Amino acid sequence: MRITPCPPVGELTFPEIPEFQSSVLPSGAELHVLRREGADLCMLTIVVPGGAPEAGSPAVSALRSVLLREGTAAYSGERIADLLDYNGAWLKQSDNSHFTVVTVYCLSSRLDVILPLLRDIVFNPTFPESAFLTRREALAKSIEISHKDVDFRSKCLSDAMIMGSGHPMAVTDTAESIRAISRGEIIDFHNRITSPAHIRIILAGGVTPEIAAKVAETFSSISDAPSGSGLLNIVPFSPAPAGTYRSATLPGATQSAVNIVLPAVDRSHPHYLPLRLAVKALGGYFGSRLMTNIREEKGLTYGISASLLGMLDGAYIQISADTDNSSVGALVEEVRHEMEYLAENPPQGEELLRFRRAMGSNLASLLETPYSVADYLASMLISGIRPGYFARQVDILRGLTPDDIAAMARKYLRPELLSTAVAGDNLPASV
Structure with missing residues (x-):
């Protein structure tokens, strides 16, 4: 039994990302x-x-x-x-x-x-x-x-x-x-x-x-190198209509894989970073709403995650989980419920504090070594991220309020916008 009080947990401090x-x-x-x-x-x-x-x-x-x-x-x-x-x-x-x-x-x-x-x-x-x-x-x-x-x-x-x-x-x-x-x-x-x-x-x-x-x-003078164009084939996304359901039957599969997707604003939009945090609150860390309900309380999956993926061609929200073939409909329905609940009852108090600490730890890990910072720069180049992106993430996280999360959920995490893909056996005709 612990007889000394737990040490206080302080707020994370973020040094500026080192300049190259x-x-x-x-x-x-x-x-x-x-x-x-x-x-x-x-x-x-x-x-x-x-x-x-x-x-x-x-x-x-x-x-x-x-x-x-x-x-x-x-x-x-x-x-x-x-x-x-x-x-x-x-x-x-x-x-x-x-x-x-x-x-x-x-x-x-x-x-x-x-x-x-x-x-x-x-x-x-x-x-x-x-x-x-x-x-x-x-x-x-x-x-x-x-x-x-x-x-x-x-x-x-x-x-x-x-x-x-x-x-x-x-x-x-x-x-x-x-x-x-x-x-x-x-x-x-x-x-x-x-x-x-x-x-x-x-x-x-x-x-x-x-x-x-x-x-x-x-790398200054490379006379024997190819002289390719370096042109990228960037094609804007063209999503299927909201509510689309597609499935693939794999006879004998013991479980089904569920991927739920929604269109999102790209990285250049001012809502991208606040939306990213709302998606993280929904399903981006172990204490998220989806994990708490669908894994811990309902036992429908061993793990479920939500991510906001920003690419040069566009951006989208993805929610992924594996579940028993008979539980596909129930899992999708619980996802819809949690999306609505996040808009009505966003994290606050102790839940919001835990969430901000978890997200802050993730950001801080990017600065842990010069090699992690270099990896971050490579990802910036690949994703077309502009300078100042890290600092904006820190600023938005520091000022994050329940209303911010609720506003993003109401605007972008709407159940009627989702489309669902499922692969497994004995699948439902619709979800």
């Missing part, structure tokens, strides 16, 4: 540098144009990303692996909505060895035939499995509903379409989108002036 030293190199590439005195590790991220919408297929974009490290004009795949391993470096690649991101972590003292390799990976990959065939077949088999997964199928349906069935980001590959992709398609996609003039470089951690100068020199 930014410049444009002679090649046209942007360089953003964040130094941390005393750090031994550095992180170098390169944001390259080109994702699924630009490739015309999620699989083409994914294959381009994963094959970057399989061989270049100067390095074989085996040599790349050996160099990374010998120098204690870790490399990762990912393809996002409209960009591919390549990141390497290594000791600051070893970056000069890794830089020529990294430049070749980004600008001169050869996409070797044997590696291409192996990766293509692995991706095809992965998609075969995904098409039997209720979460994947439900997400495909909801993407088509909120983005538009013909939207480039709503394209769904099949195993057959993946196996029909040629190596030439990967090469063509890479060459027509990649150019030194359109990349963004982020360097963070133990960065000395000499290291920053070496990075600038490495």
Whole structure:
């Protein structure tokens, strides 16, 4: 039994997000540098144009990303692996909505060895035939499995509903379409989108002036790189009518995946950040309304979440959960109820205090290390977020009132606006 009183919980303080030293190199590439005195590790991220919408297929974009490290004009795949391993470096690649991101972590003292390799990976990959065939077949088999997964199928349906069935980001590959992709398609996609003039470089951690100068020199003049356009294929979302219900039956599925979507204002709108907090209060943290009611009280799911997703093409609200096949209708009805209840009875008192602390902790974690700050900058570049976004989040959170949450819920979280996608077995005809 505790005999001493609990220590008081103070309000979170938010330092300003550190400023990067930014410049444009002679090649046209942007360089953003964040130094941390005393750090031994550095992180170098390169944001390259080109994702699924630009490739015309999620699989083409994914294959381009994963094959970057399989061989270049100067390095074989085996040599790349050996160099990374010998120098204690870790490399990762990912393809996002409209960009591919390549990141390497290594000791600051070893970056000069890794830089020529990294430049070749980004600008001169050869996409070797044997590696291409192996990766293509692995991706095809992965998609075969995904098409039997209720979460994947439900997400495909909801993407088509909120983005538009013909939207480039709503394209769904099949195993057959993946196996029909040629190596030439990967090469063509890479060459027509990649150019030194359109990349963004982020360097963070133990960065000395000499290291920053070496990075600038490495990416300032790249005569052997492709001269792609860097143009992004941005298509505004075209949502299905409110109230749309689509389902996919997977015989034998033991549970159903439910995705509820609503259109939302984009990141440039003044309501975006207040709406984001209202969505978080609804289902964005463990103590949210949806978790408290649908998980804790009703036992309809192990977890349910709500998110506001802002992209270059548009924005939408998504509410996701898995539930028993027989509980789909009840779960959707409880979501509708909580949306209405949030507008009528927003968090206040102790609930509002807990919510603000949870959201404040999330924001504070972005500033924990120079590497997390660099990740945040990369996400800003990918999502088209303007400078000052972090400070605006802090200001809005500090001044958040119950009326603010209620106003956003009344305007945007209206049950009649939602559309629902479900994948499972023995599904209802409507919800």
